[in-house]
Amino acid sequence: MAEVPHRFGGDWTADKLERVAKYLSAYATIMNRQHFRFAYIDAFAGTGYRTLRPNDEPKQLMFPELAEEESQQFLEGSARKALQVQPRFHKYIFIEKDEHRFQALTSLRIEFPHLADDIVLVNAEANSYLQDMCDNRNWKQHRAVLFLDPYGMQVEWQTIEAIARTQAIDLWLLFPLGIAVNRLLRRDGKIDPAVRNALNRLFGAEDWHETFYQTKKGIGLFGPETHTHKVGDFDAIARYMIGRLQTVFPGVAENPLPLFNSRNNPLYLLCFAAGNPRGAKTAVKIAQDILKR
Numbered sequence: 001m002a003e004v005p006h007r008f009g010g011d012w013t014a015d016k017l018e019r020v021a022k023y024l025s026a027y028a029t030i031m032n033r034q035h036f037r038f039a040y041i042d043a044f045a046g047t048g049y050r051t052l053r054p055n056d057e058p059k060q061l062m063f064p065e066l067a068e069e070e071s072q073q074f075l076e077g078s079a080r081k082a083l084q085v086q087p088r089f090h091k092y093i094f095i096e097k098d099e100h101r102f103q104a105l106t107s108l109r110i111e112f113p114h115l116a117d118d119i120v121l122v123n124a125e126a127n128s129y130l131q132d133m134c135d136n137r138n139w140k141q142h143r144a145v146l147f148l149d150p151y152g153m154q155v156e157w158q159t160i161e162a163i164a165r166t167q168a169i170d171l172w173l174l175f176p177l178g179i180a181v182n183r184l185l186r187r188d189g190k191i192d193p194a195v196r197n198a199l200n201r202l203f204g205a206e207d208w209h210e211t212f213y214q215t216k217k218g219i220g221l222f223g224p225e226t227h228t229h230k231v232g233d234f235d236a237i238a239r240y241m242i243g244r245l246q247t248v249f250p251g252v253a254e255n256p257l258p259l260f261n262s263r264n265n266p267l268y269l270l271c272f273a274a275g276n277p278r279g280a281k282t283a284v285k286i287a288q289d290i291l292k293r
C-alpha cells in the first residue's frame, strides 16, 4: 500500500484510464513492427494509485466509508495501468511535482522488477520538464505516447506546442472543461485580469472571449449601452479546444469524450492528438474508435 493517502474519483476515472490503456496496447502493437524506440510518458503521474479530484464528488466525500472501501481495493492509477499494458513499451517516464507522491512512485520499480531498468522517475514541474524534453532531444528515432492528466488548468499551451513540434508524440489530454474553464467563463463576461491570463495560457490565444461571448449595443435610460452575455456552452468550449489542437497537430480526434460526474456535469474532456504526420491518420482512427461513447 502506498504511504501517501489515496482516494478515488468516480467511474469516469476508470473509464478514462481504460480508454488510454487500450490505445497504449494498440500503439505498442503497431510500433513493434517499426524501428523506433518508443516510450510512455505520464507527466502528472500521481502516486501510481488513483487519487480523488478535489471538489469532484462531494456526495462521496460525505460518505467516507465509501472512499475507504474503494481505496482498500488499491485502485490502479495511470502509471500502474501503463506498466501492465501488453506489448510493453521500451521506456516509461513518470513525472510528478509533489515530493511525497513522487516518493510513492518508487515502489513501481519493486512491483515491476522486469521493467525496473526502464522506469524513469522525475520529480519536476511537468511544463518545464516537457518543454525541455521536447525541444532539446533528438526525436528522429524516438516516439512516445504522452498522457497529461492534471486536476485543473496546469497544462500550458506552450507545452502543447512543444509536444506538437516534435512530430513524434501522440497526446492524450484531460482538458478541464467543467471543473475549471466553464466555471471561469462568467455569464456577464467580466473576467478578472488574472483569470483572463490563466485562460490565455491554457488556450494559447485570446480570441476565446469573442467566441464565448456576444456583445449587443442598445439604447438604455442614459444613452447607448453595451450588454455582454455568454454564448459558449460546453460544446462550444470543446469545439474551440479541438480547433486549437488542430492548429498545431497533424491529426486530432474529433469526438473528444466528456467525462461526467454522478450529477451529470461534464468535468473533463478526454482529447487525443496525433504527433506524426505520417502516422496521424491511423492514430486518429484508433483513438476515435476508443473515444466512442
Ligand SMILES: C[S@@+](CC[C@H](N)C(=O)[O-])C[C@H]1O[C@@H](n2cnc3c(N)ncnc32)[C@H](O)[C@@H]1O
Pocket: 017, 043, 044, 045, 046, 047, 048, 049, 050, 051, 076, 077, 078, 079, 095, 096, 097, 098, 101, 124, 125, 126, 127, 149, 150, 151, 154
Ligand atoms: C489527477 S492527478 C494524476 C492521477 C494519475 N494520472 C492517476 O491516474 O493516478 C494529478 C497529479 O499531478 C500532480 N501535479 C500537479 N501539478 C503538477 C505539475 N505542474 N507538474 C507535475 N505534476 C503536477 C499532482 O501532484 C497530482 O499527483
